[in-house]
Amino acid sequence: MSKPRSIFAGVDVGASRTKVALFNAEKRLIGRVVRKSGTNFVTSAEICLAGALKMANADAKEIVKTTATGYGRKNVPFAGDRKTEIGCHAKGCYFYFPEALTIIDIGGQDNKIIKIDEEGRRTGFKMNRKCAAGTGAFLEEMSLRLDIPLEKMNDLALQSTGLVELGSFCTVFSATEVLERIREGKKRPDIVKGLFLSMIKRVIEMDSFTEEVVMTGGVVAHNPFMVKMFEEFIGRPVKVPEFPQFTGAIGAALFSLEAAAGRDMNNRPSIIDY
Template identity: 40%
Template sequence: MITLGIDLGSNTIKTVVLEDGRDVLGSCVRKSGYDTKIITDECVREALSQAGAKFDDIKKIVATGYGRVSCDIAHKEISEITCHGKGAYFRMPEARTIIDIGGQDSKVISLSDNGKVIDFVMNDKCAAGTGRFLEVMATALGVALDDFGEISGKADKMIDISNTCTVFAESEVISLLARREPVENIIAGLHKSIASRVLALASRLRIQEPVVLTGGVAKNLGIKRALETVGKINIGIPVSPQTIGALGAALHAYALTLK
């Protein structure tokens, strides 16, 4: 039985095609643009073609993420917190704390032994400590975001950069460039800045290990390193961390078929 999960994030749209609530047959990540509907359709088609399935084969669809309410093909919409909880627990059942850093929000979720969400916190109305923060910095530095992880690996120190405001941090980065600070140290500093912001958020809950990092930002290994260094914790990253929310949605869709 095929179910579909769609995660309509602020930055990207993710889809996961799941068989029998067990096997991921296809998935897709696309930059969300002006017309969410068209991109969602493309994303669904791509995941289905990987799965070798047709739209009509799908039994249930669940949408999550900021655009979830406007997704008219979904049978149900569920918050990204519940979906990330379910997705992360499916991939790594040992997970007790999830740190998810997405395009415009970061959240920390505590899971019970049976994978239920016990508590969660999300960032305030501010982009510092989110993927958007790194995107802005990538533009300021003239470095591709995808290279951040590798470049920061060469850093010999993490420069202190303010994490209170993306705009202020950007002007700080420009000043650092003007002072000819090595770019790898600046990027490592940015990672540290995000890590301490997210860990401050996490400390509102009790951080219980194992900790799992999900969301698009998890693809950047520099963030994992920074979280481990600043928080003195070990971080696990599941397979395909960016599609964990969509996977959770697909699992929910499967649960709906059983009702």
């Protein structure tokens, strides 16, 4: 049997998907798994962790510390610490791009814009209001209405030769508008591209983009064409980390690693008490 390693885990229980990332002591990502969060967050987190350990060819006993984040961060009984997804996305992005950043995370239920300085410290953040328009949930709803599997949307948008602009930000009104466009005989690829543009516009209104721009989240992971559209829209290059959907989990794992090494961002434990 090989010598036990030190493994540092991050669990991101999102509204839509649960992600687990495992790091070794050399700060290398050695395991990662994503699955639907479903209704039992505890089970989802456990299944993801088991899968990630398998991928890393590791044993649960080798885990030194686990940090949970995301909507269901309080539902991970095996986590020793919790951080908000805002902190974890900042940490995860800074790991890949150590510079001042404006981070755009398009999640399943919320969008975030996070600003960090050149030292990786957060200087501000914004979340969407109590409305899921422009988030992954918007795309999921449209996927149902258009009967297009989520995983096909990117390829369809790539085939677009025109653009069907949607006037509404509201998910329900957009769906009505989409149906109207279908009745008018508009092409599905052009409609999907219009959906992407609608999401981009929703993000644009949240904040200014003052630093290098990074995009993260499941929507970005599965729809790289949206990133290209975003770059064109803002007229600036956009960076994407290696595993954009795992950014929060990666950030959480990095918090685990730093805390275990006794050099948490401020050398003090989180004061957040659950």
